[in-house]
Amino acid sequence: MIDRPLIAPPDLLVRGRWLKRIDGVVLACVAVVAALTMVSPIQAIESIRFTFDNLVEIAPFLLLSVGFAALAAATGADALIGRAFTGSPRAMIAVAALAGALSPFCSCGVIPLIAALLAMGIPLSAVMAFWLASPVMDPSMFLLTSGVLGVDFAVAKTLAAIGLGLFGGLTVHLLARGRHLGDPLRDGVGNGGCGGARVRTPRPVVWRFWSEPERRKRFWRESGKNGLFLLRWLTLAFLLESVMLAWVPADLITDMLGGTGIMPVVTATLLGVPAYLNGYAALPLVGGLVGQGMSPGAGLAFLVAGGVTSVPAALAVWALVRPPVFGLYLALALTGSLASGLLFQLWSTL
Template sequence: MAELTQNPRPLARNLIDIVKTPWALIVVILALVAIFDPGNWTEVVTFAGKALAHTGQYILFAVLLLSYLKATGAEVMVARAFEGRETRMIFLAALFGGLAPFCSCEVIPFIAGLLALGAPLSAVMAFWLSSPLIDPPTLLITAGALGWPFAIGKAVAAIALGLFGGFAVRTLMRSGAFAEPLREYKPAGCCGSVPKTDDKPVWKFWQEPERRSKFRSEFVQNGLFLLKWLALAYVLEALLVSYVPADLIARVVGGEGVVPIVIAALVGMPAYLNSYVAPPLLAGLMEQGMTAGAAMAFMVAGAVSSIPAMAAVWSLVKPRVFATYLGLGVSGAIVAGVVFQMI
């Protein structure tokens, strides 16, 4: 009898977990379209399917690259960026922020360890601002959805924002700000640890069984993750193109000038989903009249203010540093949008 009364609870939790997945949301969305607009169902599915197939080549390459970086232990190269002169550290931190294969969870103990070991906040801020904006999978997915000029522009904006934030914080620190930036932090031990700078990446990872296993697990995990989120993104893009009036988008974030870019940056902060869903949605918005500058501002501001990125910053540093992080991110997004629009 005890078993009968205890089994429904895990089953209920499993059902809830399934319902909360992107796959379940896709099924619900398509079912609603079939019920309320059956004539448009085939068009929505075809649009999403073709878009996903087009991006499939980028997904495959991105997953292979990310799995390779993880299996080789290439993150030790990022740790070495935080050694030496402060100016050099800021430049390398901004650059490696876009290359680091860290998830939003793994970056927390990594950054906590660096700050605890005395890495300057200026270099850490450069890394923090550039890291959420771009990584190898995001670069390829952005290129697949919006084209290589937009993807390269986003990568340049990520590095520029990191440099802007790093040198701004260094200037503030020289005037006495941020003397003790770090909160008390106790790592949970579930998300990895700081790589040792004397470790070396093993580029021929296939020679070690442990690393081969790491590559396989990362390939499956990241492949399924990207596939489910991009499938949802393209379904949402199909809905956007089908049901949102183009003149509405054009009125809000279309047209010339700085105002649409500022609006896009401010809307992008709370509305952002993640770096994999955003490019397809922005592709749909641009088809409806959103300017390229506004799209860039939306993407940059949203990446900086995404929940994982903000949670990582808030969990480690004091409120003043957190406010500086957001301020630099939003102002940098607006500047990036203006510059991209002019180019």
């Protein structure tokens, strides 16, 4: 009788280490594509193409944001950025909400910038104001919304974006003393604690960071770490979005959002989470629904909630921040979306 070795063979050890190194997000992406291939090969190809196109479209923002964070880490410019956000918290929140409504970021595209800001210790209240307002409106969205739904609707959506940012930022400011909001980023995502320390104890900024080997290494290390992290999660988010675009039936949404009163607004707010198309593709759908009798308030609530709290966006947020901050983000987004829809519906009836 031959005793079994107490130590696994080398090939098994290597295989075990390889399996442990496989990232869960990458596995999820592969699983989604594999499931689509078995159910609908054509849709699998379309989803891959959709994901690739969106990643290419968002690549400039992704590269700029990742480079911005890496540059700040390599040069020590965190202190400068921190000083730029000093002053009255309410003023910072107001500026962030306005800037968010005018920025060209989508719900997933704003994630890299948010990661950079939080990692450098920028107050969560100001970041939340920008975070909530940014996906709702931008200049090109305003023009397209005006053409599809009218100028009044476009103005209302812009005001909803700013109002949502103000509401979220001020609420976080009031709750900022809670211990769960002190370090919003998850472990391994940026370095909020050290970033905050660098802002509190500024050191000289070295703009010519490439002249020092250690700073060069830090730049490339931070770029690779943040870039791979965001690329993995954005890939999964766009894959899920493509599935929603293909398989969420428009007739179902029409049936559930028809009619007038408060309930359609409530239903539209809740449906904005799973039934999100994207900011531009959703406009014709909402225009058709409004033409069939859906209240404008329900349409606005659907667009605002869909842009901010959709599953792809929420998935990226979940990967970025701790659970208490994620829960607060969803609560603020849903409450603000519902309030925006109800206020617009009330204004439409006057």
